[in-house]
Amino acid sequence: MTDPRGWRYAEVAEVRHDTPHSVTLCLDVPGRVRHLAGQHYVVRLTAEDGYRAQRSYSVASAPDAPLLELFVERLEDGEVSTYLADVVEPGDELEIRGPIGGWFAWNGTTPALGVGGGSGVVPLISMLRHNSDNFRIAASVRTAEDLPYANELTAAGALIAVTREDFGGRAKGRLTAQELLPLYAPGAVCYVCGSAAFAEAASMLLLDIGVPTEDIRVERFGPSG
């Protein structure tokens, strides 16, 4: 029996470049297993001589969306991300497996707060799309042009912190505990996603505003090209 989450081929249905350093891939996955918001997939590339490279990418689409949407940050010397951003076209097939992860995942039924740094907002977008009534979100980016899903975040009333530019009436600077406080409802599970440094800083802010340690779930991105 084939593992429904095991390796299989998906067809690339759509390729978008929404920000200057990223690619958004919408995949048609045969027999797709419904994911939980926050989970990720692995993409595996194989060269003619059998050489392979694989990386994990968070899902941005809601569980019920017809296509699986992956947002990939293009790292300048990234072996996989440069291929996905520069070469992939609609109609290509990509080998994938997933969904993976049961911890950094939200079923949408209980209040939650997402705090994302850079491409760390991607799994939070899946949560927002899944149930915006129960989900508050804060996003932090270096520059406004690098904010993934800017329109959706703005429309959802997200707290957007741009650290190197003034943005939307907010002076440049890092997220603060004061800014996060009004987004947090006691009992909400907090999902923190971003680089190791961001995740560490954001978790400290959440502890500062009184979130119990056990209600904080963290997904740290290692460098993964």
Next chain:
Amino acid sequence: MSRPTRGFVGKRRAPRDRRLPPGQYDIGRDFPVLTAEVTPSVRTERWTMAIDGLVRQPGKWTWDELHRLPQEEYRGDIHCVTTWSKFDTRFGGVSVDLLLDQVEPLPEATHVLATSTTGYTTNLPLEHLRNGKAWLVWTHEGKPLHREHGGPVRLLVPHLYFWKSAKWITKLTLLDHDEQGFWERNGYHDLGDPWTEQRYQGD
């Protein structure tokens, strides 16, 4: 065997380093941090290491007691399931064999559940902690192990993917069956051998 991906060549540097398991790449000098919980601040004066479960005599060691045991150094490679490997890196601490010998595992003990101060758990077959394959470490490259990397003390099982090397280790429980830990319940492999790419359940 996977079909080739159109137009993918990859950034291989020939010849491929024989130390690199399949699907991994050399991260160089970096040491990424990947944990699922808030990084704890563990105070060494309150920290203890325990071994319980199927042993003749449960054991518990304080920070000072652990430091009085004969020290060992691991020098070699580590492999993270997120596909980076780090070569020729050094950790210092004590051999897990030494602690297991003191508690005397019962013959029926086959598996171990490692528990961290954060509640993180991971499961391993007992034999994979035996015969010079596992350590409790508190230094890295000669310096105190940073808390982001599991300090003050982490488990080190370098022949398996690195999530098995539980950070902030505080307990090993010996069992007569395999009991899944945190990532294993969430879809990751029960053993995690990088050379056969045991990344996820079913691999």
